[in-house]
Amino acid sequence: xxxxxxxxxxxxxxxxxxxxxxxxxxxxxxxxxxxxxxxxxxxxxxxxxxxxxxxxxxxxxxxxxxxxxxxxxxxxxxxxxxxxxxxxxxxxxxxxxxxxxxxxxxxxxxxxxxxxxxxxxxxxxxxxxxxxxxxxxxxxxxxxxxxxxxxxxxxxxxxxxxxxxxxxxxxxxxxxxxxxxxxxxxxxxxxxxxxxxxxxxxxxxxxxxxxxxxxxxxxxxxxxxxxxxxxxxxxxxxxxxxxxxxxxxxxxxxxxxxxxxxxxxxxxxxxxxxxxxxxxxxxxxxxxxxxxxxxxxxxxxxxxxxxxxxxxxxxxxxxxxxxxxxxxxxxxxxxxxxxxxxxxxxxxxxxxxxxxxxxxxxxxxxxxxxxxxxxxxxxxxxxxxxxxxxxxxxxxxxxxxxxxxxxxxxxxxxxxxxxxxxxxxxxxxxxxxxxxxxxxxxxxxxxxxxxxxxxxxxxxxxxxxxxxxxxxxxxxxxxxxxxxxxxxxxxxxxxxxxxxxxxxxxxxxxxxxxxxxxxxxxxxxxxxxxxxxxx
Ligand code: PEP
Ligand code: MG
Numbered sequence: 019x020x021x022x023x024x025x026x027x028x029x030x031x032x033x034x035x036x037x038x039x040x041x042x043x044x045x046x047x048x049x050x051x052x053x054x055x056x057x058x059x060x061x062x063x064x065x066x067x068x069x070x071x072x073x074x075x076x077x078x079x080x081x082x083x084x085x086x087x088x089x090x091x092x093x094x095x096x097x098x099x100x101x102x103x104x105x106x107x108x109x110x111x112x113x114x115x116x117x118x119x120x121x122x123x124x125x126x127x128x129x130x131x132x133x134x135x136x137x138x139x140x141x142x143x144x145x146x147x148x149x150x151x152x153x154x155x156x157x158x159x160x161x162x163x164x165x166x167x168x169x170x171x172x173x174x175x176x177x178x179x180x181x182x183x184x185x186x187x188x189x190x191x192x193x194x195x196x197x198x199x200x201x202x203x204x205x206x207x208x209x210x211x212x213x214x215x216x217x218x219x220x221x222x223x224x225x226x227x228x229x230x231x232x233x234x235x236x237x238x239x240x241x242x243x244x245x246x247x248x249x250x251x252x253x254x255x256x257x258x259x260x261x262x263x264x265x266x267x268x269x270x271x272x273x274x275x276x277x278x279x280x281x282x283x284x285x286x287x288x289x290x291x292x293x294x295x296x297x298x299x300x301x302x303x304x305x306x307x308x309x310x311x312x313x314x315x316x317x318x319x320x321x322x323x324x325x326x327x328x329x330x331x332x333x334x335x336x337x338x339x340x341x342x343x344x345x346x347x348x349x350x351x352x353x354x355x356x357x358x359x360x361x362x363x364x365x366x367x368x369x370x371x372x373x374x375x376x377x378x379x380x381x382x383x384x385x386x387x388x389x390x391x392x393x394x395x396x397x398x399x400x401x402x403x404x405x406x407x408x409x410x411x412x413x414x415x416x417x418x419x420x421x422x423x424x425x426x427x428x429x430x431x432x433x434x435x436x437x438x439x440x441x442x443x444x445x446x447x448x449x450x451x452x453x454x455x456x457x458x459x460x461x462x463x464x465x466x467x468x469x470x471x472x473x474x475x476x477x478x479x480x481x482x483x484x485x486x487x488x489x490x491x492x493x494x495x496x497x498x499x500x501x502x503x504x505x506x507x508x509x510x511x512x513x514x515x516x517x518x519x520x521x522x523x524x525x526x527x528x529x530x531x532x533x534x535x536x537x538x539x540x541x542x543x544x545x546x547x548x549x550x551x552x553x
Pocket of ligand 2: 405444465467468
Protein backbone atom coordinates (compact mmCIF):
# COMPACT_ATOMS: atom_id res chain seq x y z
CA UNK A 19 0.00 0.00 0.00
CA UNK A 20 1.31 3.47 -0.89
CA UNK A 21 -0.24 6.76 0.28
CA UNK A 22 0.14 10.01 -1.63
CA UNK A 23 -0.94 13.38 -0.27
CA UNK A 24 -2.18 15.94 -2.78
CA UNK A 25 -4.63 18.85 -2.94
CA UNK A 26 -8.34 18.51 -2.25
CA UNK A 27 -10.34 19.33 -5.36
CA UNK A 28 -13.70 17.80 -4.61
CA UNK A 29 -14.88 15.68 -1.69
CA UNK A 30 -16.10 12.10 -1.68
CA UNK A 31 -14.55 8.65 -1.63
CA UNK A 32 -13.91 6.45 -4.67
CA UNK A 33 -12.68 2.87 -4.58
CA UNK A 34 -11.82 1.22 -7.89
CA UNK A 35 -9.40 0.47 -10.68
CA UNK A 36 -7.02 3.08 -12.06
CA UNK A 37 -7.07 4.05 -15.71
CA UNK A 38 -3.85 5.85 -16.55
CA UNK A 39 -4.33 8.48 -19.23
CA UNK A 40 -1.50 10.11 -21.10
CA UNK A 41 -1.79 12.63 -23.86
CA UNK A 42 1.84 12.29 -24.75
CA UNK A 43 2.39 10.69 -28.06
CA UNK A 44 3.52 7.12 -27.91
CA UNK A 45 6.90 6.47 -29.45
CA UNK A 46 6.19 4.76 -32.71
CA UNK A 47 9.40 3.36 -34.12
CA UNK A 48 10.00 2.60 -37.76
CA UNK A 49 9.62 -1.18 -37.57
CA UNK A 50 10.46 -3.11 -40.73
CA UNK A 51 8.22 -6.06 -41.61
CA UNK A 52 8.59 -9.01 -43.97
CA UNK A 53 4.93 -9.71 -44.55
CA UNK A 54 3.28 -6.51 -45.78
CA UNK A 55 0.02 -8.35 -46.55
CA UNK A 56 -0.28 -9.26 -42.87
CA UNK A 57 0.23 -5.58 -41.98
CA UNK A 58 -2.51 -4.56 -44.41
CA UNK A 59 -4.86 -7.06 -42.73
CA UNK A 60 -3.94 -5.69 -39.30
CA UNK A 61 -4.68 -2.20 -40.59
CA UNK A 62 -8.12 -3.24 -41.87
CA UNK A 63 -8.88 -4.97 -38.60
CA UNK A 64 -7.91 -1.84 -36.64
CA UNK A 65 -10.06 0.34 -38.89
CA UNK A 66 -13.03 -1.91 -38.26
CA UNK A 67 -12.47 -1.61 -34.48
CA UNK A 68 -12.15 2.19 -34.81
CA UNK A 69 -15.39 2.32 -36.83
CA UNK A 70 -17.25 0.37 -34.13
CA UNK A 71 -15.98 2.79 -31.46
CA UNK A 72 -17.00 5.81 -33.53
CA UNK A 73 -20.45 4.40 -34.23
CA UNK A 74 -20.93 3.85 -30.50
CA UNK A 75 -19.80 7.41 -29.78
CA UNK A 76 -22.21 8.75 -32.43
CA UNK A 77 -25.05 6.83 -30.88
CA UNK A 78 -24.18 8.03 -27.39
CA UNK A 79 -23.89 11.65 -28.54
CA UNK A 80 -27.29 11.43 -30.22
CA UNK A 81 -28.91 9.99 -27.12
CA UNK A 82 -27.24 12.14 -24.49
CA UNK A 83 -26.60 15.49 -26.14
CA UNK A 84 -27.89 17.16 -29.27
CA UNK A 85 -27.27 15.87 -32.77
CA UNK A 86 -24.49 18.41 -33.41
CA UNK A 87 -22.09 16.45 -31.23
CA UNK A 88 -22.84 13.29 -33.18
CA UNK A 89 -21.76 15.10 -36.35
CA UNK A 90 -18.16 15.24 -35.07
CA UNK A 91 -18.02 11.46 -34.91
CA UNK A 92 -19.89 11.09 -38.19
CA UNK A 93 -17.20 13.23 -39.81
CA UNK A 94 -14.53 11.01 -38.22
CA UNK A 95 -16.24 7.92 -39.61
CA UNK A 96 -16.11 9.44 -43.09
CA UNK A 97 -12.43 10.28 -42.65
CA UNK A 98 -11.76 6.71 -41.61
CA UNK A 99 -12.98 5.67 -45.04
CA UNK A 100 -11.23 8.47 -46.91
CA UNK A 101 -9.75 7.07 -50.11
CA UNK A 102 -6.66 9.29 -50.23
CA UNK A 103 -5.77 8.71 -46.58
CA UNK A 104 -6.22 4.93 -46.83
CA UNK A 105 -4.31 4.60 -50.09
CA UNK A 106 -1.46 6.65 -48.67
CA UNK A 107 -1.20 4.47 -45.52
CA UNK A 108 -1.27 1.27 -47.59
CA UNK A 109 1.37 2.68 -49.96
CA UNK A 110 3.72 3.41 -47.06
CA UNK A 111 3.31 -0.16 -45.74
CA UNK A 112 3.95 -1.71 -49.16
CA UNK A 113 6.63 0.57 -50.55
CA UNK A 114 8.69 0.82 -47.34
CA UNK A 115 7.90 -2.60 -45.78
CA UNK A 116 7.02 -1.01 -42.44
CA UNK A 117 4.45 -1.69 -39.70
CA UNK A 118 0.87 -0.46 -39.95
CA UNK A 119 1.37 1.70 -36.81
CA UNK A 120 4.30 3.51 -38.37
CA UNK A 121 2.53 3.95 -41.72
CA UNK A 122 -0.60 5.34 -40.02
CA UNK A 123 1.47 7.69 -37.84
CA UNK A 124 3.57 9.23 -40.63
CA UNK A 125 0.66 9.48 -43.05
CA UNK A 126 -1.60 11.00 -40.39
CA UNK A 127 1.12 13.52 -39.55
CA UNK A 128 1.69 14.56 -43.12
CA UNK A 129 -2.04 14.87 -43.98
CA UNK A 130 -2.76 16.76 -40.74
CA UNK A 131 0.10 19.22 -41.16
CA UNK A 132 -1.07 20.02 -44.69
CA UNK A 133 -4.37 21.20 -43.16
CA UNK A 134 -2.79 22.82 -40.14
CA UNK A 135 -0.71 25.10 -42.37
CA UNK A 136 -3.74 26.48 -44.17
CA UNK A 137 -4.92 30.04 -43.52
CA UNK A 138 -8.56 29.15 -43.07
CA UNK A 139 -9.47 28.30 -39.46
CA UNK A 140 -11.99 25.70 -40.56
CA UNK A 141 -9.38 23.72 -42.49
CA UNK A 142 -6.82 24.09 -39.71
CA UNK A 143 -9.28 22.43 -37.35
CA UNK A 144 -9.66 19.52 -39.79
CA UNK A 145 -5.97 18.75 -39.18
CA UNK A 146 -6.90 18.00 -35.58
CA UNK A 147 -9.65 15.63 -36.79
CA UNK A 148 -7.21 13.72 -38.98
CA UNK A 149 -4.87 13.30 -36.04
CA UNK A 150 -7.75 12.08 -33.92
CA UNK A 151 -8.77 9.49 -36.51
CA UNK A 152 -5.24 8.16 -37.13
CA UNK A 153 -4.58 8.06 -33.36
CA UNK A 154 -7.69 5.94 -32.99
CA UNK A 155 -6.42 3.51 -35.64
CA UNK A 156 -3.04 3.36 -33.87
CA UNK A 157 -4.79 2.79 -30.51
CA UNK A 158 -6.60 -0.16 -32.01
CA UNK A 159 -3.36 -1.51 -33.52
CA UNK A 160 -1.47 -1.18 -30.25
CA UNK A 161 -4.30 -1.98 -27.84
CA UNK A 162 -3.05 0.86 -25.66
CA UNK A 163 -4.67 2.80 -22.82
CA UNK A 164 -4.24 6.13 -24.49
CA UNK A 165 -7.79 7.36 -24.41
CA UNK A 166 -10.17 8.36 -21.72
CA UNK A 167 -12.52 5.55 -22.68
CA UNK A 168 -12.75 3.21 -19.72
CA UNK A 169 -14.62 -0.07 -20.19
CA UNK A 170 -15.63 -0.19 -16.56
CA UNK A 171 -16.05 2.60 -13.98
CA UNK A 172 -12.50 3.78 -13.26
CA UNK A 173 -10.36 6.26 -11.39
CA UNK A 174 -8.78 8.42 -14.09
CA UNK A 175 -5.12 9.18 -13.30
CA UNK A 176 -3.50 11.76 -15.58
CA UNK A 177 -0.71 14.29 -15.52
CA UNK A 178 -3.08 16.94 -16.68
CA UNK A 179 -6.55 17.07 -18.14
CA UNK A 180 -7.70 19.94 -20.26
CA UNK A 181 -11.28 21.13 -19.76
CA UNK A 182 -12.23 19.66 -23.14
CA UNK A 183 -10.75 16.28 -22.25
CA UNK A 184 -12.67 16.37 -18.98
CA UNK A 185 -15.84 17.22 -20.86
CA UNK A 186 -15.32 14.28 -23.21
CA UNK A 187 -15.07 11.69 -20.45
CA UNK A 188 -17.93 9.30 -20.09
CA UNK A 189 -19.48 10.29 -16.77
CA UNK A 190 -21.02 6.85 -16.28
CA UNK A 191 -17.53 5.29 -16.31
CA UNK A 192 -15.93 7.80 -14.02
CA UNK A 193 -15.24 7.17 -10.32
CA UNK A 194 -12.71 9.92 -9.60
CA UNK A 195 -9.94 12.09 -11.04
CA UNK A 196 -6.35 12.11 -9.82
CA UNK A 197 -4.09 14.58 -11.57
CA UNK A 198 -0.65 16.05 -11.19
CA UNK A 199 -1.61 19.51 -12.40
CA UNK A 200 -4.61 21.65 -11.53
CA UNK A 201 -5.77 23.61 -8.51
CA UNK A 202 -9.14 23.91 -6.82
CA UNK A 203 -9.97 26.74 -9.20
CA UNK A 204 -8.80 25.23 -12.49
CA UNK A 205 -11.57 24.56 -14.96
CA UNK A 206 -11.03 20.84 -14.79
CA UNK A 207 -11.62 21.02 -11.04
CA UNK A 208 -14.76 23.03 -11.66
CA UNK A 209 -15.99 20.35 -14.05
CA UNK A 210 -15.19 17.58 -11.55
CA UNK A 211 -17.25 19.46 -9.00
CA UNK A 212 -20.08 19.93 -11.49
CA UNK A 213 -20.06 16.15 -12.05
CA UNK A 214 -19.88 15.74 -8.27
CA UNK A 215 -17.09 13.17 -8.32
CA UNK A 216 -14.10 12.97 -5.94
CA UNK A 217 -10.96 14.65 -7.29
CA UNK A 218 -7.41 15.18 -6.03
CA UNK A 219 -4.56 17.06 -7.72
CA UNK A 220 -0.86 17.54 -7.05
CA UNK A 221 -0.11 13.79 -7.24
CA UNK A 222 2.78 12.57 -9.42
CA UNK A 223 0.78 10.00 -11.35
CA UNK A 224 2.61 7.05 -12.93
CA UNK A 225 1.83 4.83 -15.90
CA UNK A 226 2.45 1.65 -13.90
CA UNK A 227 -0.60 2.41 -11.74
CA UNK A 228 -2.82 1.46 -14.67
CA UNK A 229 -5.32 -1.30 -13.80
CA UNK A 230 -4.31 -1.37 -10.12
CA UNK A 231 -6.76 -0.90 -7.25
CA UNK A 232 -6.82 2.45 -5.47
CA UNK A 233 -8.77 4.74 -3.19
CA UNK A 234 -9.31 8.44 -3.80
CA UNK A 235 -10.17 10.39 -0.68
CA UNK A 236 -11.40 13.72 -1.99
CA UNK A 237 -12.18 14.97 1.54
CA UNK A 238 -8.54 14.84 2.56
CA UNK A 239 -6.84 15.09 -0.83
CA UNK A 240 -5.31 11.60 -0.55
CA UNK A 241 -4.64 8.87 -3.11
CA UNK A 242 -3.92 5.34 -1.89
CA UNK A 243 -2.51 2.74 -4.23
CA UNK A 244 -3.28 -0.91 -3.47
CA UNK A 245 -4.90 -0.28 -0.09
CA UNK A 246 -4.76 -3.12 2.44
CA UNK A 247 -7.98 -4.79 3.57
CA UNK A 248 -8.23 -2.73 6.77
CA UNK A 249 -7.91 0.57 4.87
CA UNK A 250 -10.45 -0.56 2.30
CA UNK A 251 -12.89 -1.45 5.05
CA UNK A 252 -12.55 1.95 6.73
CA UNK A 253 -13.15 3.70 3.41
CA UNK A 254 -16.23 1.58 2.73
CA UNK A 255 -17.50 2.78 6.12
CA UNK A 256 -16.72 6.39 5.16
CA UNK A 257 -18.67 5.94 1.91
CA UNK A 258 -21.68 4.81 3.95
CA UNK A 259 -21.36 7.84 6.24
CA UNK A 260 -21.15 10.15 3.22
CA UNK A 261 -24.34 8.61 1.83
CA UNK A 262 -26.08 9.20 5.18
CA UNK A 263 -24.94 12.84 5.17
CA UNK A 264 -26.41 13.22 1.69
CA UNK A 265 -29.73 11.94 3.01
CA UNK A 266 -29.66 14.42 5.89
CA UNK A 267 -29.19 17.27 3.42
CA UNK A 268 -32.54 16.44 1.84
CA UNK A 269 -34.29 18.44 4.58
CA UNK A 270 -32.79 21.57 3.00
CA UNK A 271 -34.69 20.92 -0.21
CA UNK A 272 -37.69 23.06 -1.04
CA UNK A 273 -36.93 25.81 1.48
CA UNK A 274 -35.61 29.34 1.00
CA UNK A 275 -32.00 30.19 1.78
CA UNK A 276 -32.10 32.38 4.85
CA UNK A 277 -29.30 33.38 7.21
CA UNK A 278 -29.85 33.35 10.99
CA UNK A 279 -30.43 37.13 10.98
CA UNK A 280 -33.32 36.60 8.56
CA UNK A 281 -31.52 37.92 5.49
CA UNK A 282 -32.49 36.11 2.26
CA UNK A 283 -29.69 34.93 0.00
CA UNK A 284 -30.22 33.87 -3.59
CA UNK A 285 -28.59 30.45 -3.86
CA UNK A 286 -27.91 29.69 -7.49
CA UNK A 287 -25.96 27.04 -9.45
CA UNK A 288 -23.02 27.25 -11.84
CA UNK A 289 -23.55 25.21 -15.00
CA UNK A 290 -21.91 24.52 -18.34
CA UNK A 291 -24.55 22.46 -20.12
CA UNK A 292 -28.23 21.56 -20.16
CA UNK A 293 -27.36 18.38 -18.25
CA UNK A 294 -25.92 20.51 -15.46
CA UNK A 295 -29.21 22.42 -15.36
CA UNK A 296 -31.00 19.16 -14.62
CA UNK A 297 -28.53 18.59 -11.78
CA UNK A 298 -29.16 22.16 -10.56
CA UNK A 299 -32.91 21.50 -10.45
CA UNK A 300 -32.45 18.15 -8.70
CA UNK A 301 -30.42 19.95 -6.04
CA UNK A 302 -33.04 22.69 -5.71
CA UNK A 303 -30.98 25.63 -6.98
CA UNK A 304 -33.02 28.85 -6.95
CA UNK A 305 -31.60 29.95 -10.29
CA UNK A 306 -28.53 29.71 -12.51
CA UNK A 307 -25.92 32.21 -11.37
CA UNK A 308 -23.36 31.37 -14.02
CA UNK A 309 -23.90 29.56 -17.30
CA UNK A 310 -20.36 29.10 -18.67
CA UNK A 311 -21.31 29.16 -22.34
CA UNK A 312 -17.75 28.48 -23.55
CA UNK A 313 -18.33 24.81 -22.66
CA UNK A 314 -20.97 24.52 -25.38
CA UNK A 315 -18.37 25.89 -27.80
CA UNK A 316 -15.68 23.52 -26.52
CA UNK A 317 -17.62 20.32 -27.07
CA UNK A 318 -18.04 21.05 -30.77
CA UNK A 319 -15.75 20.83 -33.79
CA UNK A 320 -16.91 24.26 -34.92
CA UNK A 321 -18.65 27.26 -33.36
CA UNK A 322 -22.35 26.67 -32.65
CA UNK A 323 -24.60 28.70 -34.94
CA UNK A 324 -26.97 31.38 -33.66
CA UNK A 325 -29.86 28.93 -33.98
CA UNK A 326 -28.03 26.17 -32.08
CA UNK A 327 -27.13 28.60 -29.30
CA UNK A 328 -30.68 29.97 -29.22
CA UNK A 329 -32.05 26.43 -28.74
CA UNK A 330 -29.74 25.81 -25.79
CA UNK A 331 -30.46 29.14 -24.07
CA UNK A 332 -34.19 28.72 -24.73
CA UNK A 333 -34.18 25.23 -23.20
CA UNK A 334 -32.15 26.50 -20.22
CA UNK A 335 -34.68 29.28 -19.58
CA UNK A 336 -37.63 26.94 -20.00
CA UNK A 337 -36.18 24.27 -17.75
CA UNK A 338 -35.65 26.88 -15.02
CA UNK A 339 -39.29 27.97 -15.44
CA UNK A 340 -39.13 31.61 -14.40
CA UNK A 341 -36.11 31.33 -12.12
CA UNK A 342 -33.22 33.60 -13.04
CA UNK A 343 -30.72 32.22 -15.60
CA UNK A 344 -27.55 34.29 -15.88
CA UNK A 345 -25.88 33.53 -19.19
CA UNK A 346 -22.24 34.52 -19.28
CA UNK A 347 -20.91 35.36 -22.71
CA UNK A 348 -18.00 33.45 -24.18
CA UNK A 349 -14.96 33.25 -21.89
CA UNK A 350 -12.42 31.68 -24.22
CA UNK A 351 -8.66 32.00 -23.79
CA UNK A 352 -6.07 30.93 -21.21
CA UNK A 353 -6.75 27.22 -20.50
CA UNK A 354 -10.01 27.23 -22.48
CA UNK A 355 -8.98 26.99 -26.11
CA UNK A 356 -11.03 26.29 -29.21
CA UNK A 357 -9.36 24.53 -32.15
CA UNK A 358 -11.44 26.57 -34.59
CA UNK A 359 -10.73 30.02 -33.15
CA UNK A 360 -7.12 30.96 -33.41
CA UNK A 361 -5.96 33.44 -30.77
CA UNK A 362 -2.45 33.51 -32.21
CA UNK A 363 0.52 32.59 -30.07
CA UNK A 364 0.48 34.33 -26.69
CA UNK A 365 3.31 34.16 -24.18
CA UNK A 366 0.93 34.72 -21.26
CA UNK A 367 -2.51 33.55 -22.37
CA UNK A 368 -4.08 34.20 -18.95
CA UNK A 369 -3.11 37.84 -19.49
CA UNK A 370 -3.96 37.73 -23.16
CA UNK A 371 -6.85 38.17 -25.52
CA UNK A 372 -9.38 36.18 -23.49
CA UNK A 373 -13.09 36.48 -22.76
CA UNK A 374 -14.64 39.85 -23.52
CA UNK A 375 -11.41 41.11 -25.08
CA UNK A 376 -11.71 38.41 -27.73
CA UNK A 377 -15.43 39.13 -28.14
CA UNK A 378 -14.78 42.84 -28.70
CA UNK A 379 -12.04 41.99 -31.18
CA UNK A 380 -14.38 39.56 -33.00
CA UNK A 381 -17.74 41.38 -32.97
CA UNK A 382 -19.32 38.90 -35.43
CA UNK A 383 -18.73 36.07 -32.94
CA UNK A 384 -19.99 38.19 -30.04
CA UNK A 385 -23.05 39.53 -31.82
CA UNK A 386 -24.10 36.04 -32.88
CA UNK A 387 -24.09 34.99 -29.24
CA UNK A 388 -25.87 38.16 -28.11
CA UNK A 389 -28.58 37.67 -30.73
CA UNK A 390 -29.12 34.10 -29.53
CA UNK A 391 -29.33 35.21 -25.88
CA UNK A 392 -31.73 38.10 -26.55
CA UNK A 393 -33.91 35.93 -28.79
CA UNK A 394 -34.13 33.37 -25.96
CA UNK A 395 -34.90 36.09 -23.40
CA UNK A 396 -38.64 35.90 -24.13
CA UNK A 397 -38.67 32.22 -23.05
CA UNK A 398 -37.96 32.81 -19.37
CA UNK A 399 -36.02 34.92 -16.91
CA UNK A 400 -32.67 35.42 -18.64
CA UNK A 401 -29.91 37.84 -17.59
CA UNK A 402 -26.67 38.35 -19.46
CA UNK A 403 -23.24 38.74 -17.93
CA UNK A 404 -19.85 39.75 -19.34
CA UNK A 405 -16.54 38.28 -18.09
CA UNK A 406 -13.06 39.74 -17.52
CA UNK A 407 -14.04 43.38 -17.39
CA UNK A 408 -11.26 45.86 -16.61
CA UNK A 409 -12.68 49.27 -17.57
CA UNK A 410 -15.81 51.39 -17.89
CA UNK A 411 -15.05 51.92 -21.60
CA UNK A 412 -15.21 48.17 -22.21
CA UNK A 413 -18.67 48.01 -20.67
CA UNK A 414 -19.79 50.96 -22.78
CA UNK A 415 -18.51 49.28 -25.96
CA UNK A 416 -20.39 46.12 -25.02
CA UNK A 417 -23.56 48.09 -24.39
CA UNK A 418 -23.16 49.73 -27.79
CA UNK A 419 -23.00 46.30 -29.45
CA UNK A 420 -26.03 45.18 -27.45
CA UNK A 421 -27.94 48.22 -28.76
CA UNK A 422 -26.97 47.26 -32.32
CA UNK A 423 -28.16 43.69 -31.78
CA UNK A 424 -31.48 44.87 -30.34
CA UNK A 425 -31.99 47.26 -33.25
CA UNK A 426 -31.36 44.40 -35.70
CA UNK A 427 -33.88 42.20 -33.89
CA UNK A 428 -36.48 44.98 -33.94
CA UNK A 429 -35.93 45.47 -37.67
CA UNK A 430 -36.48 41.77 -38.19
CA UNK A 431 -39.58 41.79 -35.95
CA UNK A 432 -37.96 39.31 -33.59
CA UNK A 433 -39.16 39.76 -30.01
CA UNK A 434 -36.75 40.15 -27.07
CA UNK A 435 -36.93 41.29 -23.45
CA UNK A 436 -35.03 44.10 -21.74
CA UNK A 437 -32.94 41.69 -19.69
CA UNK A 438 -30.75 42.54 -16.72
CA UNK A 439 -27.10 43.00 -17.70
CA UNK A 440 -24.28 42.38 -15.28
CA UNK A 441 -20.54 42.00 -15.22
CA UNK A 442 -18.10 39.70 -13.56
CA UNK A 443 -15.78 41.34 -11.10
CA UNK A 444 -12.76 39.10 -11.47
CA UNK A 445 -9.85 41.46 -12.02
CA UNK A 446 -8.40 43.72 -9.32
CA UNK A 447 -8.97 46.63 -11.73
CA UNK A 448 -12.70 45.96 -11.86
CA UNK A 449 -12.95 45.62 -8.08
CA UNK A 450 -11.05 48.87 -7.55
CA UNK A 451 -13.27 50.82 -9.97
CA UNK A 452 -16.45 48.98 -9.00
CA UNK A 453 -17.90 52.31 -7.81
CA UNK A 454 -17.80 53.63 -11.40
CA UNK A 455 -18.77 50.30 -12.99
CA UNK A 456 -21.85 50.02 -10.77
CA UNK A 457 -23.47 52.96 -12.59
CA UNK A 458 -23.30 51.04 -15.87
CA UNK A 459 -24.88 47.68 -15.00
CA UNK A 460 -27.66 45.91 -13.09
CA UNK A 461 -25.54 43.55 -11.00
CA UNK A 462 -22.05 42.30 -10.16
CA UNK A 463 -20.97 38.69 -9.87
CA UNK A 464 -17.57 38.25 -8.24
CA UNK A 465 -15.37 35.64 -9.91
CA UNK A 466 -13.08 34.73 -7.05
CA UNK A 467 -11.09 32.23 -9.13
CA UNK A 468 -9.67 34.81 -11.48
CA UNK A 469 -9.78 37.55 -8.87
CA UNK A 470 -7.44 35.46 -6.69
CA UNK A 471 -5.23 34.56 -9.64
CA UNK A 472 -4.78 38.16 -10.76
CA UNK A 473 -4.56 39.70 -7.28
CA UNK A 474 -1.94 37.28 -6.00
CA UNK A 475 -0.14 36.82 -9.34
CA UNK A 476 -0.63 33.07 -8.87
CA UNK A 477 -1.61 30.86 -11.82
CA UNK A 478 -4.86 29.06 -10.95
CA UNK A 479 -3.66 26.07 -12.99
CA UNK A 480 -0.38 25.56 -11.19
CA UNK A 481 -0.66 22.94 -8.43
CA UNK A 482 2.74 23.99 -7.07
CA UNK A 483 1.14 27.27 -6.08
CA UNK A 484 -1.70 25.61 -4.17
CA UNK A 485 -0.63 27.37 -0.96
CA UNK A 486 -0.02 30.74 -2.62
CA UNK A 487 -3.30 30.64 -4.50
CA UNK A 488 -5.29 31.58 -1.42
CA UNK A 489 -8.75 33.09 -1.97
CA UNK A 490 -8.87 33.84 1.78
CA UNK A 491 -5.91 36.23 1.43
CA UNK A 492 -6.69 39.59 2.99
CA UNK A 493 -6.14 41.37 -0.33
CA UNK A 494 -8.82 39.25 -2.03
CA UNK A 495 -11.21 39.66 0.89
CA UNK A 496 -10.82 43.44 0.84
CA UNK A 497 -11.56 43.55 -2.90
CA UNK A 498 -14.70 41.44 -2.39
CA UNK A 499 -15.88 43.68 0.46
CA UNK A 500 -15.19 46.84 -1.53
CA UNK A 501 -17.10 45.48 -4.54
CA UNK A 502 -20.18 44.56 -2.50
CA UNK A 503 -20.19 47.94 -0.73
CA UNK A 504 -19.90 49.83 -4.02
CA UNK A 505 -22.71 47.74 -5.52
CA UNK A 506 -25.01 48.48 -2.60
CA UNK A 507 -24.20 52.21 -2.60
CA UNK A 508 -25.29 52.28 -6.25
CA UNK A 509 -28.43 50.26 -5.50
CA UNK A 510 -27.47 47.10 -7.39
CA UNK A 511 -26.95 43.56 -6.11
CA UNK A 512 -23.66 41.69 -5.86
CA UNK A 513 -23.13 37.95 -5.77
CA UNK A 514 -20.22 35.53 -5.82
CA UNK A 515 -19.90 32.81 -8.45
CA UNK A 516 -16.25 31.79 -8.00
CA UNK A 517 -15.38 28.62 -6.12
CA UNK A 518 -15.10 30.59 -2.87
CA UNK A 519 -18.91 30.72 -2.79
CA UNK A 520 -18.95 27.01 -1.95
CA UNK A 521 -16.17 27.16 0.64
CA UNK A 522 -18.18 26.41 3.77
CA UNK A 523 -15.44 27.72 6.03
CA UNK A 524 -16.03 31.24 4.70
CA UNK A 525 -19.82 31.31 4.27
CA UNK A 526 -20.24 33.34 7.47
CA UNK A 527 -17.82 36.06 6.29
CA UNK A 528 -19.46 36.29 2.85
CA UNK A 529 -22.86 36.77 4.47
CA UNK A 530 -21.41 39.35 6.89
CA UNK A 531 -19.90 41.23 3.95
CA UNK A 532 -23.39 41.50 2.47
CA UNK A 533 -23.27 39.08 -0.48
CA UNK A 534 -26.76 38.94 -2.01
CA UNK A 535 -26.22 35.80 -4.01
CA UNK A 536 -24.00 32.71 -3.93
CA UNK A 537 -23.65 30.57 -7.02
CA UNK A 538 -22.08 27.14 -6.60
CA UNK A 539 -21.79 23.80 -8.40
CA UNK A 540 -25.11 21.89 -8.33
CA UNK A 541 -23.81 19.26 -5.90
CA UNK A 542 -22.93 21.97 -3.35
CA UNK A 543 -26.29 23.79 -3.29
CA UNK A 544 -27.79 21.98 -0.30
CA UNK A 545 -24.55 22.04 1.67
CA UNK A 546 -24.28 25.81 1.18
CA UNK A 547 -27.97 26.28 2.10
CA UNK A 548 -27.29 24.45 5.36
CA UNK A 549 -24.18 26.59 6.01
CA UNK A 550 -26.07 29.84 5.30
CA UNK A 551 -28.91 28.85 7.61
CA UNK A 552 -26.36 28.29 10.36
CA UNK A 553 -24.46 31.54 9.63
C1 PEP B 1 -14.07 33.03 -11.73
O1 PEP B 1 -13.08 33.43 -12.33
O2 PEP B 1 -14.18 33.01 -10.49
C2 PEP B 1 -15.23 32.52 -12.49
C3 PEP B 1 -16.36 32.20 -11.88
O3 PEP B 1 -15.08 32.34 -13.83
P1 PEP B 1 -14.24 31.10 -14.45
O4 PEP B 1 -13.93 30.17 -13.32
O5 PEP B 1 -15.09 30.47 -15.47
O6 PEP B 1 -13.04 31.77 -15.01
MG1 MG C 1 -13.18 33.79 -14.46
